[in-house]
Amino acid sequence: MTIKHIRIFLMVCECGNSISKAAKRLYMTQPSVSIAIQEIERHYGIMLFDRIARRLYLTDAGNEFLEYALRISALFDDMEKGLRNWDSFGVLRVGASITIGSQFMPSYVEAFTAMHPNTKTQVLIESSNKLEQKLVTNELDIALVETPIHETCLTAEAYMEDYLEIITPARHPFKPGQVMTKDEFQRQNFLLREHGSGTREIFEQVMQNEGISVNPTWEGTSTTALVNAVMHGIGIAAVPRRMVSGPLERGLVYALKVEDLQFKRQFYIVYHKDKRLTKLIQDFIHICKFYELDYSLPKYSGLI
Numbered sequence: 271m272t273i274k275h276i277r278i279f280l281m282v283c284e285c286g287n288s289i290s291k292a293a294k295r296l297y298m299t300q301p302s303v304s305i306a307i308q309e310i311e312r313h314y315g316i317m318l319f320d321r322i323a324r325r326l327y328l329t330d331a332g333n334e335f336l337e338y339a340l341r342i343s344a345l346f347d348d349m350e351k352g353l354r355n356w357d358s359f360g361v362l363r364v365g366a367s368i369t370i371g372s373q374f375m376p377s378y379v380e381a382f383t384a385m386h387p388n389t390k391t392q393v394l395i396e397s398s399n400k401l402e403q404k405l406v407t408n409e410l411d412i413a414l415v416e417t418p419i420h421e422t423c424l425t426a427e428a429y430m431e432d433y434l435e436i437i438t439p440a441r442h443p444f445k446p447g448q449v450m451t452k453d454e455f456q457r458q459n460f461l462l463r464e465h466g467s468g469t470r471e472i473f474e475q476v477m478q479n480e481g482i483s484v485n486p487t488w489e490g491t492s493t494t495a496l497v498n499a500v501m502h503g504i505g506i507a508a509v510p511r512r513m514v515s516g517p518l519e520r521g522l523v524y525a526l527k528v529e530d531l532q533f534k535r536q537f538y539i540v541y542h543k544d545k546r547l548t549k550l551i552q553d554f555i556h557i558c559k560f561y562e563l564d565y566s567l568p569k570y571s572g573l574i
Contacts, residue, residue, distance in 0.1 A: 416468020459505030
């Protein structure tokens, strides 16, 4: 059993359990790929795939082997990158959920680049659930997300507290400092972020705990679009407090409170449990944790 066997198995899985597609991607013959899979099965005395009607389906043992293979492959990639670039300046691969990516990530990267001017920082802005998968497959070194993690192989460190603000149009029947009952609240037209976003998950957790059902009239990946839609009177929205400080101060929207409800959350720094935290990664984590003490955060204007 070698790392080559693991790479071949992972490619077969990546290609939808197709030997022929994996062989093409690996520039190997189909028999060679089949032999590698059979050698793994003989080595462990298991069946990785059920072969039904000329198609392959992962067995329970195959799924278990897949989890180990992903971790081993990720560790091997770390070793290759670390040793082959021992004397180089390095690359940091960072992911961020959409809210953190649009509001905080530019400031973090600016501070990190000042500290490490010769380091290349690659940033991916995506939904929290997709970032978790990128960490699992070692396509990212770390990620910053807005919700607790779901994958057991990942570690999450809370690094910043945040609140969701309920904002309303700055017009009748709404008013500054308004407090609504839960019954009044659930009858509103809601403008929400898409499923999979940290903002949406926190909002729905609070609603579910209160037994409140919400059917949004507007969904989207852009907080900017939600804020502008509220400004135009389309409905109310739950958005990160820091992202609407500007519109609130300028009176473009109002903040709404709901009796006995708090939309509190944490931001998390997430990485794989097996990840070796290099000096570059540790420095970036430090910047994220202490940024508010050392720098002033930008304010969102509320305009496109």
